[in-house]
Structures are given as C-alpha cells and as structure tokens.
Amino acid sequence: MSRIESVDVSDVRFPTSLELDGSDAVNVDPDYSAAYVAVTTSDGDTGYGMVFTGGRGNEIVSGAMESYGRLLLGKDTEDLLDDLGGASRLLVHDSQLRWLGPEKGVSHMACGGLVNALWDLKARRADKPLWLLLAEMAPEELVAAVDFTHIRNALTEDEALEILRRAEDGKAERIAELKRDGFPAYTTTPGWLGYSDDKLVRLSKEAVADGFGMIKLKVGGDLDEDRRRMRLARDAVGPDIRISIDANQRWEVGEAIEWVGALAEFEPWWIEEPTSTDDILGHAEIRRGVAPVKVATGEAVANRIVFKQLLQAGAIDVMQIDSTRVAGVNENIANIVLAAKFGVPVCPHAGGVGLCELVQHFSFFDYAAVSGSMEDRSIEYVDHLHEHFTDPVRVEGGRYLAPERPGISAQMQTASVAAWVFPGGAGWAEVGERAAVTGRRIAP
Amino acid sequence: MSRIESVDVSDVRFPTSLELDGSDAVNVDPDYSAAYVAVTTSDGDTGYGMVFTGGRGNEIVSGAMESYGRLLLGKDTEDLLDDLGGASRLLVHDSQLRWLGPEKGVSHMACGGLVNALWDLKARRADKPLWLLLAEMAPEELVAAVDFTHIRNALTEDEALEILRRAEDGKAERIAELKRDGFPAYTTTPGWLGYSDDKLVRLSKEAVADGFGMIKLKVGGDLDEDRRRMRLARDAVGPDIRISIDANQRWEVGEAIEWVGALAEFEPWWIEEPTSTDDILGHAEIRRGVAPVKVATGEAVANRIVFKQLLQAGAIDVMQIDSTRVAGVNENIANIVLAAKFGVPVCPHAGGVGLCELVQHFSFFDYAAVSGSMEDRSIEYVDHLHEHFTDPVRVEGGRYLAPERPGISAQMQTASVAAWVFPGGAGWAEVGERAAVTGRRIAP
Secondary structure (H helix, E strand, C coil): CCEEEEEEEEEEECCHHHCCCCCCCCCCCCCCEEEEEEEEECCCCEEEEEEEECCCCHHHHHHHHHHHHCCCCCCEHHHHHHCHHHHHHHHHCCCCHHHHCCCCHHHHHHHHHHHHHHHHHHHHHCCCEHHHHHHHCCHHHHHHHCCCCCCCCCCCHHHHHHHHHHCCCCHHHHHHHHHHHCEEEEEEEEECCCCCHHHHHHHHHHHHHCCCCEEEEECCCCHHHHHHHHHHHHHHHCCCCEEEEECCCCCCHHHHHHHHHHHHHHCEEEEECCCCCCCHHHHHHHHHHHCCCEEEECCCCCCHHHHHHHHHCCCCCEECCCCCCCCHHHHHHHHHHHHHHHCCCECCCCCCCCHHHHHHHHHHHHHHHCCCCCCCCCEEECCCCHHHECCCCCEECCEECCCCCCECCCCECHHHHHHHECCCCHHHHHHHHHHHHHCCCCCC | CCEEEEEEEEEEECCHHHCCCCCCCCCCCCCCEEEEEEEEECCCCEEEEEEEECCCCHHHHHHHHHHHHCCCCCCEHHHHHHCHHHHHHHHHCCCCHHHHCCCCHHHHHHHHHHHHHHHHHHHHHCCCEHHHHHHHCCHHHHHHHCCCCCCCCCCCHHHHHHHHHHCCCCHHHHHHHHHHHCEEEEEEEEECCCCCHHHHHHHHHHHHHCCCCEEEEECCCCHHHHHHHHHHHHHHHCCCCEEEEECCCCCCHHHHHHHHHHHHHHCEEEEECCCCCCCHHHHHHHHHHHCCCEEEECCCCCCHHHHHHHHHCCCCCEECCCCCCCCCHHHHHHHHHHHHHHCCCECCCCCCCCHHHHHHHHHHHHHHHCCCCCCCCCEEECCCCHHHECCCCCEECCEECCCCCCECCCCECHHHHHHHECCCCHHHHHHHHHHHHHCCCCCC
C-alpha cells in the first residue's frame, strides 16, 4: 500500500527586483518567488506544487505549507487521489486551521499548493497532462471534486452537471484541435512601468510580429504618463491589436472611472484590477461607469465565493483565475463552471514564476470540457523564468501549445532550486555581493 | 534616542478542546490560542499584542508576526508612535508582502498583532488605557491614523472628521459615565453546542441573575436540536431577555432563511454569521429574508473594505468587529466610523482567549468619541481564560467595567506563557499525558 511519506517545502526566490521586470503601480519591486512543494509517496512517486509570492513573505507561505502538509503525512495515497474533493476539504476545512482564513490569504494559498501537488501526482500516475486528465474525467467525477459550500445560491451540483454534460458534445474534436493548434495567448511583456519608451515601443511591435492579438500595459502611476505610454503603444501596434490596461488595485472607485475615461480615446479592451478585488460593489459601479471598456479581475480574488458575487453583481466582463491564489485545481474548476454559468469568459492571470506553466491547463480544460469556446479568451503570457521548469510553456505564433508531459507542469529544475533557494542558494550569495556594491535593498 | 530593539513572539495555546468550551457547528474542537508578541524598545518599554487562533496554525501566525516584525526592528520609537497610521501602512502595504493578502488572512492578522502592540506601547507611555487614549485624541489625529484606501466611496477623510467632531459634544460626560457605569455586556457562556441541556438551562438562568440582558446560542448543527435548545433557553430566561443565535457560517443562503424562519417563534434577536462572511450579497438577501430578526457578522470579516460593502448593501444590522482579525486599532477605528456613518451599532466579537480584554477598548471608545450611543450595543462576554492576563476584564452586573490600567490589556501572565507555550510548556506536557490515556487527539 502506498502512503504519503514526505512533504518537502523549499523557499525559492528570484531577484527580479534588480531588473524591474514585473513592476507596476502597486508591486514596485517584486522578487518573483515560489513556495515550492514536493509530495512524495512511499512507493517513490512525487507530485509538485507551488505558490507564487512577491518575495518577502515567501517564508510565511512555505511554513504554512509545512503545517498543512502534516495533515497529509501517512495518508493512503490511492484514497487521497481517488477523492481529491475529500482531500481538499481535509485541508481547507480543518476545524482548527480554518480560523486562519477562512478560505483566504496565506492559509488558502498553502492549501492550494498542496492540492495542486496531489493533482500533479494523480496526473503523473495517469500519464497525462493535467488539462487532458480533467477534460477526460466524467462530469460526475468533476462535480465530486468541487466544494459547493457557499456558492449553491449561484451554482448547484445539478446545474454544474448539466453544464459539463452539455460540453461532452464535441469534446473529442476540441481536444484534437487543442493538441493541433493550441490556445490564444496575450502578452504583458511590453507593458511594465519600469520600462523606457523605446523598450515599450520595441516590445509592443515585437508582440504583434510574434502573433499576439493583445498586449497589456500597466497603468495607475501617473495619468499624463499613462496617456503618453498608451498613445505610444497604440501607435506601435495599430488599431486592430487589443490593448488592455492593468491598474493593480491602485484606485478608489470614482477615481477608476475618471482615469479610465481619460484613456478611452486609446480604446483599451479591458481595465484590470481597477480597485480592491475585495470590492464587489465597487467593481460593479466601475463596470457601469467605464463601458464599453470591459472590467477584468481575479489574480487577487481570494476564493470562489468572491468570484460568485462578482458574477452575480454583474461586476466583471472577464474572470482572471490564478493558479496559486485559490485552493488549487478543485476551486478553479468551481470558478470555471461558475463563469460558464454566467457566460463570462475566463482569461487566466499568469506571469510571475510558474504561473504560466500551471494556469495554461485550466484554459485548455475550459475549452475542451466546459465553455467549449475560445471567443474573447486568452491566457496571459510573460516571457521570463520559464527556463527553471522541467516542462516549460511553449508559446508560438501568439498561442500556447498544448502541454504534453504528465502532470501540472510545476516541477522546477533541480539546479534552479539549489541555486535560488533563499537565503542559502549560490545565486543569492552572488546577488548579495552585487547588492552590497550598488546599495540596493535585497529581500527580505 | 529610543529604537525598536526586539519583537518576541510566543506560540501560546490552551487545551480547551478537552472540555468542549467554545464548540460550535463549524469550530468543533478549538484549542484557544494566541500568537503573542512583545515589542521592546531600547529604553526598556514593552508593548504587547496578540492574534487569536483556534489552535493548529497558531505557529503560522506566529511565524508571520516574526517576519513582519523585522520591518519594525531598529525603527525610531517616537517616529512610529507619533504616526501610527504610517506605522500601519509600513506593514500592511509593504510592496512585497502585500501579495500574501492583500489585507486578509494570516498576513493581515499578523500586521494587526504588531500594530496593536505599538498602540499598547503608546498608551503605556501616555499612562492611559487604550480606550481613553483614543477617546482623548483629536479628531484630526484619529483620521490621520486611519487608512482610507478603498473605502473613500463610502467614507472620506472629511466625512470622518465631521462625525468625530460632532461627537466632541458631551464627550467628557460620556467618559465620566463609562468610568462610573461601564458598558453593557452579553454572554455566550450558556450556548455552546457541546453543553448538556441541564448546563444550558442552568447557565442561562445564571446569566439573567448576573444581570445580562442578552444571551447567545450556537445553532446550525441540527434543526430539531436547535428548536429544542432554543425553547429551553427561552423558557429559562423568559420573554424579556434577548436571545441571539450564531450559525458560524454554517449555511447556504436559502438554507439560512429557512432555518431562521423555523426558529422565529422563539424570537431570536439576531442571527450571527448565517453564511460565509465573504458573501456580502448573500447576507443582504438573508437580511431581507429573515426580518425582523437582525443580521450580525464581523468576527471573520477580513478588512474594512468588506465591512464597507456589508453596510453599503444593507446586509447587516449589527457590526461585530474583532480585535485581532483586522490590522489592529487603526482599521477598527475605520470600521467604527463607517458603522457610525451608516447608523449601524457595533457589538464586538469576543471570547476565545484575550479577545474580551482587547475588544472592550473599542466599545468604550465608540461610546465616548464616535457614536455616543449605547442603544442596542453590547460587548460579547465569555467567562474563561481571563486569569492568564495581567489586566483581566471585569464584568459586573452584566456590564464591562472601564479598563483603568495603561495599555490595550493584552499582556499575559509570565507564568501562563511559560506553562502554555506550545509545544514545550509544562501544561502541554501534562495534557499530553492525559491525552495518551484517553486517546484524544491533541493539536496539532
């Protein structure tokens, strides 16, 4: 019999703040990091998961994963993998740990990292990439994996079954299409606030040449600057390429409506995170105030209960699920089926480190087995840090190619983990020396 | 010059699950615990703060407080204490740590524990109990301490100033009244799910005899049981004592409306936490469905932004602030002024360990300097674990007496910390031996 033998957590950080890749109006100096976990069974299989963070605090999430991981030690592997709905509830609804959220923040993300590692294990044992494993599961199995607690007034088990059963029609063809043609991507690479005008223009043109249909610009620092950069970008890509804008929760509600109005002449496709993602009513007001510009959010939405309300309130045009913010695969199935119920497209958040690798699986699954549509749907793409993964994303001609290797694509290169484990890795020793010379503050 | 010299965190837990004190439909076996912090200056002053948890996971919050505490080390004490709004923002809006919430869950609670310790330090230096320090601060100082980010569409700085200035009138008289007569309390002591009928009836009658005007019963496990226990309690206290009920987020929205309807004949005063406290729209629907029974929530509300929406949506009749869930004194000032703006009474959540000690200060401050009213307002009271504090609450005749000693009342007895530090304390060694005999699982 196979049991869960170990849960090994590593605090892995990359010194991205030195280059200002990933800088925006709120996250001014992130060191893209992963609380990285390996769950190993007594018969020698390992599943990998991770939680993305901005650097400082990665040790808090790592510690939380160790704490939650104790609940898995010694458990029967097959029991866990045959009932991943139960496995998720074991972690998320632990009677004492629940107080730490409930279902939000550090504790919820830690649960998600572990749940994703268990799905990785299940997909590896089935010898399938996660998206295909999910796409081929029966509707009843998928529904059993979802925790419907506190969302039943918007989506019942029966309604979810009906949505999934309807999507059985044509599923095989869509799977074949995904394997052949992949799924649309958009790129945030040109749009970071820290980039010079020349770099913005050059990267915007490159994005179009590379086949992307949409680019995204960070806004919210300074309105005149935003107008200038938006004009540069619009001139660079022409009228037919979509430009979305992202304020990273920078604004008050009224401020968001005014600011987006002042950028309207450049025809932004969506405004992302105009205000606090906790502010459901605020998003609804902003959506009414900025139409026809769409409103998108999700990377910081804590759980399915908040997504449910954003949909109920008519507060979003686009749901941006994140692969490591919520409690893993199970909760993202809930989010995707909720979006389908309300007819809202899912365009996952990615970037950071590992987020592209993990989240692509959800869009492939969504197209194959839930919404069955690619209309107005694309996955965010940022072209850094992929070299640290054993199964890195492949984006060609503006599209993600279908993951082919078994699992959830979260496994990192052993050498990368060794070099960038914090604070002891060789990479950090070198960065520390550089920082001492330049006087820059280095995390933590 | 004085600097912050150390931030010492202790993981203190009490084995309350052995007695089923504190058991409800969701929190079935809590070990009331405190992530306890002492912030010490180079000139030898110490401020104390804490975060309440349910046992397992107390180490996660403790670790988070150590991480955030590093941001305070070496800072000028007077600079921090003269601008506690700035001190709070330094922690809550740290550009990298922010990702862990933002402003929710473990990271936010950890910030709150530290912020409260700084307020404790400030109040001790001023030789005043916290409530009096706050009540005597100028409206401008209070407003400067509040973070208005993402609540300005409901409460601006100017509106807050106006509310606080209006309350200057009669403040001295209300402070004198508080010192003389205290503030109303209600008790949850009779109502835990784990108690026998005899104990429920006996404790309910004792509560009335002790002068309490309201008791609270836990519900949500089983409807027939709830009806039976509610009838017993109503018979025990008579028609004039209020009985509130608390479901600890147990229900779906529709279920809540039906369940409360089935208890209506026993005239519950409020239904507390009928569903997920993230569910603003759900609370609004429940409130419409259960009137005239009132809807109360707050102990698990993550931050001022969620409280803002609960008020905007007309979702609550009663705001139940918690002293260690949000980012400390500053954010609770925001919550209290928001409640005053919307005319909703604040009835703080307490119980657990240390929550009564801390939260009483907010109601005293609210009456003295914000709402100026005691109508439908009372502070929860549960009569356990107070002996571990150096300045324990004093409840007499159903009223909290005004705290008199300097600070926020969070300091624990040195012997208590030593005995119940987890897992090494002498108390836990003894409990471990008892548990080994009875076969009960002991945290973690």
